[in-house]
Amino acid sequence: MPRLRRPKLCVILRGGGDLASGVAFRLVRAGIPTVITELPQPLVVRRKVSFAEAIYAGRVTVENVTAELTQEFSAVLEALPRGVIPVLIDPEARLVSEFKARSPETRLVLVDARMQKKFVSDARNTVELVIGLGPGFIAGVNCHVAIETNRGHHLGRVLWQGEPEADTSIPDRVLGIDAQRVVRAPADGVLHACAEIGDHLEKGQVIAEVNGEVACAAISGVLRGVMHSGVCVQKGLKIADVDPRNDPRYCFLISDKSLAIGGGVLEAILSVEQLRPLLWK
Numbered sequence: 001m002p003r004l005r006r007p008k009l010c011v012i013l014r015g016g017g018d019l020a021s022g023v024a025f026r027l028v029r030a031g032i033p034t035v036i037t038e039l040p041q042p043l044v045v046r047r048k049v050s051f052a053e054a055i056y057a058g059r060v061t062v063e064n065v066t067a068e069l070t071q072e073f074s075a076v077l078e079a080l081p082r083g084v085i086p087v088l089i090d091p092e093a094r095l096v097s098e099f100k101a102r103s104p105e106t107r108l109v110l111v112d113a114r115m116q117k118k119f120v121s122d123a124r125n126t127v128e129l130v131i132g133l134g135p136g137f138i139a140g141v142n143c144h145v146a147i148e149t150n151r152g153h154h155l156g157r158v159l160w161q162g163e164p165e166a167d168t169s170i171p172d173r174v175l176g177i178d179a180q181r182v183v184r185a186p187a188d189g190v191l192h193a194c195a196e197i198g199d200h201l202e203k204g205q206v207i208a209e210v211n212g213e214v215a216c217a218a219i220s221g222v223l224r225g226v227m228h229s230g231v232c233v234q235k236g237l238k239i240a241d242v243d244p245r246n247d248p249r250y251c252f253l254i255s256d257k258s259l260a261i262g263g264g265v266l267e268a269i270l271s272v273e274q275l276r277p278l279l280w281k
Contacts, residue, residue, distance in 0.1 A: 005101045007033040007080055009278040011269070013094055013111045013128075017050030018042045018225075019133065019149065020113035022258020023265045024051055024085055025065050030266055032279065033080040036067065037090035043233070045241050046225035048197050048252050054087040056228055063254060067116075073098055081087050096126050107278055112143070117167045127171040127277065133261060139161040143188055145271075148240075149257075156260035158268045172257070175244045177219060183240035185233040186213035193229045198222060198248040207240045217242050224251050 005182045009032065013024055016036040027034045042052035051067035053060045059068045067085035071077060076086040076095075088095060099106050108127040114118060117135045122142040124130050132142065134149035139159050146159045151172055152166070171178045185191065189211030195201060201217040203281055207226060210233060216222075224243040243250055269275060 005081055006077065006106050008105070009033065009107045009109065009275060010080070011109045011111055011253060012037060012093060012095055012099075013113055015113040016042060016050055016054070016087060017115070018050050019115060019258050019261055020111075021049055021051045021062060022264040023111060024067075025063065025114055025254055026259065026262030026266050027269075028065050028083055028085060029172050032266075032269070034085055035076055035080075035095060036085055036087045037093050037095055039091050040089050041228075041231050043102065043227060043231060043237070045227055045238060046251075046255075047228060049226070049254050049258075051087055052086055053228075055089065060075075065109035073102055077103070084238060093123075096123075096237075102200045106241060107275065109269055109275070112131060112137070116147070129272055131265055131270065133265075137168045139241040144198070145268045147261055147268065149261055151257060155257065158264050158271070171241075177244050180218040181194065181221075181242050181244065182238050183207050183217065183242065184216050185210050185235050185237045185239050186215050187211040188237050189233070191227055191229060191231050191233050193226045195223050195226065197225055198250075198251045200246065201242060207242075208224065210239075215239060219244055221246050222248050 001228040011034045016038045017110045038052050044052045045048045047053045054069045055066045066088050070086045079086045080111045084192045108131045110127045111131045113133045120136045122184045130143040132146045135144040139146045148154045148164045150165045171182045187210045194206045203220045205217050206214045223241045224241040226240040
């Protein structure tokens with residue numbers, strides 16, 4: 001059996017939702033090996049542009065970049081040279097320790113894209129570079145560098161000092177509509193989706209059912225995202241997103257916001273002089 005090639009640099013991305021997937025997309029397109037670690041049941045709304053969907057489907061392609069579910073370290077090493085993103089069920093990011101034990105020559109960058117929006121524990125002593133996305137990160141305290149995730153003039157900016165803006169709890173505005181775009185769980189329980197991503201919805205149409213209670217569209221538009229049937233949700237959790245622009249193409253394209261954040265992560269990695277030579281062949 002041929003010896004598997006160890007990458008000189010690898011990015012471990014915690015989270016595979018739509019924002020994290022925009023980051024992964026940009027990194028892989030730039031030739032940087034990237035792995036995603038996720039929960040056993042990712043609570044992802046924009047599933048058609050989220051590499052976390054590989055947990056359910058086994059394999060998923062977003063804009064010509066493919067991710068595959070795997071749990072074996074050897075399979076991770078086999079996938080990376082092909083430009084494929086390995087997706088692992090690994091909520092604790094134990095992959096960091098596995099790389100250190102089995103591929104100590106590989107330098108690691110940890111990108112925390114879980115968007116927990118609260119203070120996250122410091123992992124700077126485990127890898128060469130920790131990049132934190134959005135609220136909950138403070139550069140020099142629990143990460144080396146943070147990336148702004150709020151829309152506006154600072155979206156995607158790389159912060160080597162300070163912290164990103166606080167969470168506003170207000171969804172991004174589309175055609176002047178913000179909170180009404182978001183559909184939330186009407187109860188605690190197991191979600192059953194009643195519509196498909198890309199479907200046109202009329203105001204009041206049922207999108208999902210949880211524990212016998214229905215969640216309906218507050219506006220007319222296209223169903224941009226809905227969580228996977230069978231996931232357990234809590235009352236009030238965002239479970240779907242309706243796009244009033246009514247264009248189903250947007251359901252399958254990575255958002256401008258995700259790409260901007262991905263650009264910030266790419267800049268942060270390339271800004272570290274010691275890491276740059278590891279990307280050159």
